[in-house]
Each structure stands twice: as structure tokens, then as C-alpha cells.
Amino acid sequence: MDGYPRTLHYVKQDASWEGEGPSHSSARNSYLNHRPMADYQVQKNEGKTNLIINYLPQNMTEKELYSMFVTIGPVESCRVMKDFKTGYSYGFGFVNYSKAEDASRAIGTLNGLQVQNKRLKVSFARPSGEEIKETNLYVTNLPRNITEQYLDMLFGKYGQIVQKNLLKDKLTGMPRGVAFVRFDRRDEAQQAINSLNGVIPENGTEPLVVKIAEEHGKQKAAYYAGWQAGYNQSRGSQQQWHGEGDVLAAVQSPSTRYKEFPGELVWHMENF
DNA sequence: ATTGAGCGC
Numbered sequence: 001m002d003g004y005p006r007t008l009h010y011v012k013q014d015a016s017w018e019g020e021g022p023s024h025s026s027a028r029n030s031y032l033n034h035r036p037m038a039d040y041q042v043q044k045n046e047g048k049t050n051l052i053i054n055y056l057p058q059n060m061t062e063k064e065l066y067s068m069f070v071t072i073g074p075v076e077s078c079r080v081m082k083d084f085k086t087g088y089s090y091g092f093g094f095v096n097y098s099k100a101e102d103a104s105r106a107i108g109t110l111n112g113l114q115v116q117n118k119r120l121k122v123s124f125a126r127p128s129g130e131e132i133k134e135t136n137l138y139v140t141n142l143p144r145n146i147t148e149q150y151l152d153m154l155f156g157k158y159g160q161i162v163q164k165n166l167l168k169d170k171l172t173g174m175p176r177g178v179a180f181v182r183f184d185r186r187d188e189a190q191q192a193i194n195s196l197n198g199v200i201p202e203n204g205t206e207p208l209v210v211k212i213a214e215e216h217g218k219q220k221a222a223y224y225a226g227w228q229a230g231y232n233q234s235r236g237s238q239q240q241w242h243g244e245g246d247v248l249a250a251v252q253s254p255s256t257r258y259k260e261f262p263g264e265l266v267w268h269m270e271n272f
Numbered sequence: 273a274t275t276g277a278g279c280g281c
Contacts, residue, residue, distance in 0.1 A: 178274075213275085
């Protein structure tokens, strides 16, 4: 028990929330007309100043984030989470207000705001702890005729699905039988593993494989993207890399990488 | 073999 009531309330929300364009439907289902919001976000918001901002555009900086949120009120600190070495943004961040009323107002006015190709999600940050780690599941051996609705049916009964991504073949557009399902809490994800791993679904023939998604895969992607950005910048985008060997060799060789990608910064009022 | 980015110093 984390001390928070699990009852869900319903809060009005723009019906057409999407993380990106039509081809990216992963975030869609979590943001239907009435988005469930846990009690602690509705009731116990007195004294809460710290917000988590999801679906930041890839190139949004801390300074830009600050500029956007300081329009509501004084900001104590502001950060975009990035790969430490490359500076590659993980697409989310935190804004801590000086006053709780401003945090509430920021949710009211900035949640759902379209910024470039993304729609920001603004909500109260939770205290970090074990119960909100390892919530993202990697699922394989799904039936090839799988739909998002069926994914919801399969996984939805074990907890609140925050986000899901049904992977499709790039050429044919057909489901690959692979999906990611992110739950709100660790125990929900674990319950889904316990109940569904090794189970053959009604319209399937193979036993599902359900496990915690690897998170270090993204480190490599960040490295790759960060290196590519730096490389293209210094070479005027004229040359291409040819393979992963080239990338790793370049990253590991002595360079000014750390100057080009200073890593994480926290912006405070005194920076302005 | 694992996406885009939902919990950090």
C-alpha cells in the first residue's frame, strides 16, 4: 500500500490527444474524453508543487521548458531528462513550482498543449519509490490479428494502462506480435506478468511472453542519435556512417563530445 | 531482441 487511495475519478480531457501524428497511436487510448485520474491527483494536491511533463518534443531544451512554465508563476527548478553523455532527451521532464497553486494552474492550462509534433502531458509527479518502477512490459507471441482493443482486454484488467505500443512491420503495416504495455504501478505490471506470461490467448496459438521491458536498449539509441547529431554537425551532414562498428569506434575515441553535449542541467530562478 | 519516451537528482 502506498498510502494513496486507488479510487478513480474522471476528469474532462481533450478527446484527440495523440503523442504524435496518426501513425503513432500508442498514447491515444489513454486519453479518451474522460481520462481517469487517481485520487491523489485530484484531492491531495494541496502542497504539491512538483510536476512531471510527458511527451516533450525531442529538441525541447530546459530553457524552453522553463520559459513555457514560468508564464504560470515562479519556478523553483526545471529539468529535462536526458542521456548523460549525449544529451539525447528522453522526452520527459520535471517542473517544480514555488507555490502549489501555480502547479495546479499549470496542469489546468498547459496539460494537452500542442508543441511542435507533441501534445504535452502535465501532471503531478509522484514521490519516487519502488512501486512506480518496472512498469513497462515487453510482450511477444501475440496473435497476428491483434488489435489495440484486444490488448486492452488482455492487460487492462490487471491495472491502469498508461501507454501502449503495438509494433508493426514497417513495410506491410501488419502487427509483428510484439507490444509494449506500460502500467501505472509496479504491482499491476507484475500481476499482468503472473497472469499472462506463458498463457495462450483465446485467438492465438503460441504462449505469450510477458516480461519487464529492457531499459538499456534506449541507452544505445541515445548514444547513436547523439553521436549522429554531433557528427552531422561537425561534418556538415555530408558523410554518412556505415554501421554500428563505426559508431562505437567514434564514440569511444577521444573527442570533445562532452563539450558538445554537456548533459543534464537544472535551471533555477537565479539563472535568469 | 525491444518502442518512444510515465517519475530524476
